[in-house]
Amino acid sequence: MSLEKEQKINYLLNSQPSGAVYLSSWLMENGFSTQLLNRYKKSNWIYSIGRGAWMRTGDTLTYQGALFSLQRQANLNIHLGGKTALSLLGKAHYLELSTKQIVLFGSSKEKLPAWFSNYDWGLKVNYHGSSFLPPKIGLQTLEQGAFSLLVSNPVRALLECLYLVPKKQELVECYEIMEGLNNLRPKQVQELLEKCTSIKVKRLFLYMAEKAKHDWFKYIELEKINLGKGKRSLVKEGVYISKYRITIPKALQNYE
Known part of the structure; x- marks a missing residue:
């Protein structure tokens, strides 16, 4: 993964409290394309909990x-x-x-x-x-x-x-x-x-x-x-x- 992409994922992981859901609409507003999110998913950084919503791997969903x-x-x-x-x-x-x-x-x-x-x-x-x-x-x-x-x-x-x-x-x-x-x-x-x-x-x-x-x-x-x-x-x-x-x-x- 390139340095730019690592910086993006680090921003993603640190921008919200642990356990927060990440909405696709909000992620796209902040520069995360669908293609990039799918790459993060394949790298096991995030996972989908339904259409339009993501969680950080390891976080507990409430x-x-x-x-x-x-x-x-x-x-x-x-x-x-x-x-x-x-x-x-x-x-x-x-x-x-x-x-x-x-x-x-x-x-x-x-x-x-x-x-x-x-x-x-x-x-x-x-x-x-x-x-x-x-x-x-x-x-x-x-x-x-x-x-x-x-x-x-x-x-x-x-x-x-x-x-x-x-x-x-x-x-x-x-x-x-x-x-x-x-x-x-x-x-x-x-x-x-x-x-x-x-x-x-x-x-x-x-x-x-x-x-x-x-x-x-x-x-x-x-x-x-x-x-x-x-x-x-x-x-x-x-x-x-x-x-x-x-x-x-x-x-x-x-x-x-």
């Missing part, structure tokens, strides 16, 4: 390393959200940490690449593409091993949980999470609620925050939040909350 590459190389908005984010941030201690499944959120126009969806990560990947929240707000950085990943902050994560109600998320469980969020920043809550486009999510969030009697709730400017018109019902036979014009399960209304 979903964290894959997600890191989707965020940092492909600049996708796909991130750990919902209950997974809450668990990782220590905001849902009683919940089982997501060792059997993870929740990912991305924008409505984004999809997980086939190599990610088809790979057996040893856990279930629940991906939800939606634009009910803007892609760039309500996120924070969390260190996961060698990787610095973008995850939903507690406010956004709970809003994502409420988005999945009632078919994919238990509403009472959302309230149990809300009860523990007693130190949220009103400014963060206000911004996300103002920019959230789901009427259901906003009404449920405000109802639960008020029910939980959090101090930060009194600083929320309700008049700036669009709660829509008409009634919303989550169940056929429930309890109607007139202030938020929403029908909720009796179990939530009676929860102490």
